[in-house]
Amino acid sequence: MDLQFYNSLSRRKEKFIPLNPGQAGLYTCGPTVYNYPHIGNYRAYIFEDILRRTLKYFGLRVNQVMNLTDVDDKTIRDAAKEGLPLNQFTQRYKDAFFADLKTLRIEPAEHYPAATEHIPEMIDLVRKLLERKVAYQTEDGSVYFSISRYPKYGCLVNLDPQQLRSSGRVNHDEYDKESVSDFALWKAREPEDGDVWWDSPWGPGRPGWHLECSAMSMKYLGESFDIHTGGVDNMFPHHEDEIAQSEAATGRQFVRYWLHCAHLIVEGKKMSKSLGNFFTLRDLLDKNFSGRELRYVLLGTHYRQPLNFTFQGCRDAKAALERIDDFTERLRRCQDKSLEDNNQQFKSVIERAESDFRSALADDLNTAEALAALFNMIRDVNRLLDQNNISSQQSNKLLHLLSQFDSVLGVIEPDKKEPVPPEIERMARERQEARKQKDFARADSLRDQLTELGWMVEDTPEGPKLKRLV
RNA sequence: GGCGCGGUAGCCAAGCGGUAAGGCAGAGGUCUGCAAAACCUUUAUCCACCGGUUCGAAUCCGGUCCGCGCCUCCA
Numbered sequence: 001m002d003l004q005f006y007n008s009l010s011r012r013k014e015k016f017i018p019l020n021p022g023q024a025g026l027y028t029c030g031p032t033v034y035n036y037p038h039i040g041n042y043r044a045y046i047f048e049d050i051l052r053r054t055l056k057y058f059g060l061r062v063n064q065v066m067n068l069t070d071v072d073d074k075t076i077r078d079a080a081k082e083g084l085p086l087n088q089f090t091q092r093y094k095d096a097f098f099a100d101l102k103t104l105r106i107e108p109a110e111h112y113p114a115a116t117e118h119i120p121e122m123i124d125l126v127r128k129l130l131e132r133k134v135a136y137q138t139e140d141g142s143v144y145f146s147i148s149r150y151p152k153y154g155c156l157v158n159l160d161p162q163q164l165r166s167s168g169r170v171n172h173d174e175y176d177k178e179s180v181s182d183f184a185l186w187k188a189r190e191p192e193d194g195d196v197w198w199d200s201p202w203g204p205g206r207p208g209w210h211l212e213c214s215a216m217s218m219k220y221l222g223e224s225f226d227i228h229t230g231g232v233d234n235m236f237p238h239h240e241d242e243i244a245q246s247e248a249a250t251g252r253q254f255v256r257y258w259l260h261c262a263h264l265i266v267e268g269k270k271m272s273k274s275l276g277n278f279f280t281l282r283d284l285l286d287k288n289f290s291g292r293e294l295r296y297v298l299l300g301t302h303y304r305q306p307l308n309f310t311f312q313g314c315r316d317a318k319a320a321l322e323r324i325d326d327f328t329e330r331l332r333r334c335q336d337k338s339l340e341d342n343n344q345q346f347k348s349v350i351e352r353a354e355s356d357f358r359s360a361l362a363d364d365l366n367t368a369e370a371l372a373a374l375f376n377m378i379r380d381v382n383r384l385l386d387q388n389n390i391s392s393q394q395s396n397k398l399l400h401l402l403s404q405f406d407s408v409l410g411v412i413e414p415d416k417k418e419p420v421p422p423e424i425e426r427m428a429r430e431r432q433e434a435r436k437q438k439d440f441a442r443a444d445s446l447r448d449q450l451t452e453l454g455w456m457v458e459d460t461p462e463g464p465k466l467k468r469l470v
Numbered sequence: 471g472g473c474g475c476g477g478u479a480g481c482c483a484a485g486c487g488g489u490a491a492g493g494c495a496g497a498g499g500u501c502u503g504c505a506a507a508a509c510c511u512u513u514a515u516c517c518a519c520c521g522g523u524u525c526g527a528a529u530c531c532g533g534u535c536c537g538c539g540c541c542u543c544c545a
Contacts (some may be wrong), residue, residue: 011474029545037545044545073543157540158473183542209543231545232475238543262475263539270538300483300493306476306538313482316494323493326507356491360484368484372492379509386501386509440503447505458506465507 003058003362005227006304008235008258009156013364016257018226023061025221026052027255028109029213029230029238030066033093034075036280039294039309040264040271042104044231046295047261047303047365049106051229053408054361064109065220068094071116072209076196086196087116100281103291105410111220115212119198122207122215125249126185126200134248136178141188141203147181150244156258157236183241184208210241214254218246228255232262261303267310284314288470293317296411299367318470325414327378328402330385333462334395342389349384350401353377357405367409374405374412420466424455428464431457 003016018024028048031037037045048066055062069075070090079089094114101108115122126143129135134149147153189197189204197204217225223246230239239258246254263270266277284294296317301307353373360369381398384390390398406412431446450457456467 031545032543041545047545181542233540233544236473236540236542241542261545263545265538268537296493297482302484304475305483308482310482312494316482319495320493323507330508366484368493369491372484375492382508383510435503438503444504456506459502459504460507467506 003054004364005257005259006364007256008260009255014257016226018060019224019256022059023063024055024227025225026055026062026064026109027213027217027221027225027228028052028064028066029228029234030068030112031093031097032069032072032074033090033097034072034078035093036096036282037100038271039279039281039284040231042100042281042294043264043298043303043307044229044261045101045106046104046298048229049104049410050299050303050365050367050408051227051259052107052109053410054365057358057361057404057408062110063221065111065113065217066109067213067216068097068112068114069209069212070094070114071196071206076193079196080192080194100291103281103285104295105291107410113216113220115207115216118212118216118219119207121219122211123186123198123200125211125215125218125245126202126207128249129185129245132248135185137202138177138188141186141205142184143186143202144177144182145185145241145245145248146178147183147244148179150248152247153244154240156240156243183210183237185211185245210238210245213238214242214246214249217242218250218254223250223254224252225255227257227259229259229261232260235260262306264298264307264309266308268308271309287311289314289318290415292411292415293321296321299371299409299411302364302366302368304364321411321414323378324374324412327382328399328412328414329465330382331390331395331399331402333460334385334390334392335462336392342384346384346390346394349377349380350397353380354401361408370405370409374409377401418468420455424450424453424466428455428457428466432464435459 004013005016006012007014016024026048028051029044031041048064052062052064068090071086075086075090079086082089126135129145130137130143135143135145137143185208186200186202187205187208188202189206193206197206217228228239228242235258243254265271266275266279269275269277271278281291281294285291293314294317297309297313298307300313300317353376356373356376357370360366360373363369381390402412427446427450431443431450434440434442434446447457450466451469454469456469458465458467
């Protein structure tokens with residue numbers, strides 16, 4: 001099955017045909033590093049991670065660029081509030097971001113360009129736009145993009161430029177824009193900016209918000225590239241403006257496929273600090289949920305569907321993952337038994353799983369369905385396992401298949417297990433001894449003691465198994 | 471007001487023209503010394519509501535109600 005994605009540009013699913021066969025250029029909107037990201041942000045990053053991993057699963061070489069926005073109104077404002085130099089302030093959040101990526105098992109991108117390190121590229125772009133007369137300079141030394149000189153404006157979000165209302169949010173310093181909807185390419189230095197400014201042909205200032213993404217994506221991926229992603233809220237104005245300024249500068253199509261992921265709500269309500277339902281990854285870890293569990297929760301809903309995040313959902317995820325863990329553990333312990341010839345049956349289980357999994361992902365990254373394919377396989381194989389009808393060679397094959405699935409999902413591999421303390425081990429052995437003597441009262445009392453210490457013991461045909469209670 | 475998304479079992483959630491995936495939870499059973507795990511059976515005659523198109527609709531069209539997002543710096 002061919003890979004297809006829902007392209008926001010055309011509002012329909014389209015077969016994915018990369019610009020260069022066998023490769024995919026991917027620009028994923030990254031964090032503005034002025035704060036710790038919340039779980040909604042992570043929904044976007046995990047969606048982007050699934051996209052990346054799926055492209056690889058389908059044999060494409062991926063070149064992913066994720067920007068770090070380390071200069072904008074908020075970074076400047078908050079750094080000043082804390083009396084820190086901008087780069088020192090943003091470094092804290094960059095570090096936290098990368099730590100979180102690890103916790104969430106998000107694969108690193110090939111490039112993480114920071115806006116502050118690409119000022120010259122941005123200035124070049126502004127220069128080009130001025131040359132092409134789609135931008136103009138104002139008296140204070142700012143440069144704006146002129147929407148009226150770019151007829152295609154609004155193609156992504158289907159907005160009528162005439163209808164853009166002038167919101168009350170227009171800054172006092174933008175009074176000399178030709179049109180309220182024109183957006184800043186370069187912002188002249190203001191007193192509040194402190195020492196955050198760069199020299200430019202138009203005087204000291206800093207880049208406009210959208211400029212970095214155009215400049216950096218084109219630098220690393222070329223003037224025209226395959227895929228650009230972000231949250232739906234970024235479609236306007238951010239992505240719309242990116243398209244305008246990039247295509248006006250190059251005369252070429254900027255991005256071929258735009259993918260946007262929907263938002264996350266919490267217990268049916270919009271996440272907001274005032275409602276007290278605003279969570280960072282740290283908050284979840286403090287509540288004893290793992291990154292793996294959050295990742296699983298986020299994979300359960302298709303990325304273009306609003307996701308209702310609940311703590312019940314996190315608990316459900318825990319249980320579902322335990323089912324996966326029990327299964328992989330069972331495969332690892334699997335030993336050859338007296339086997340009937342089950343090759344035909346085994347083959348059909350594997351084939352169905354593989355093809356269902358593959359077509360689920362191919363169809364616009366349907367992770368919910370991919371997960372269903374995984375669980376169907378688990379049930380089928382458990383059935384064979386119950387009949388002692390899986391050879392060790394077959395179980396190895398299955399473990400290999402699971403790791404292939406996990407190269408996309410990133411949730412199958414268990415978290416590092418706490419080693420079993422010797423004392424616990426000893427008690428389990430003692431209990432096993434008691435069971436052999438048919439001293440079940442003693443065996444059960446030992447099991448109760450183990451439970452109290454936080455360990456569950458399960459008796460399996462291969463001997464007792466200890467599980468940490470969570 | 472404009473543009474757009476959604477309402478599917480107790481909860482989460484796929485499916486988007488051919489007769490309801492999957493996970494969690496619940497009930498009964500098999501297995502087990504007892505458990506746990508696993509497996510089996512079971513849990514929506516029905517997909518917000520009302521009309522229409524069709525041999526056939528949760529899926530398409532129109533309308534109604536409800537929830538949500540964006541409309542200049544929020545994933």
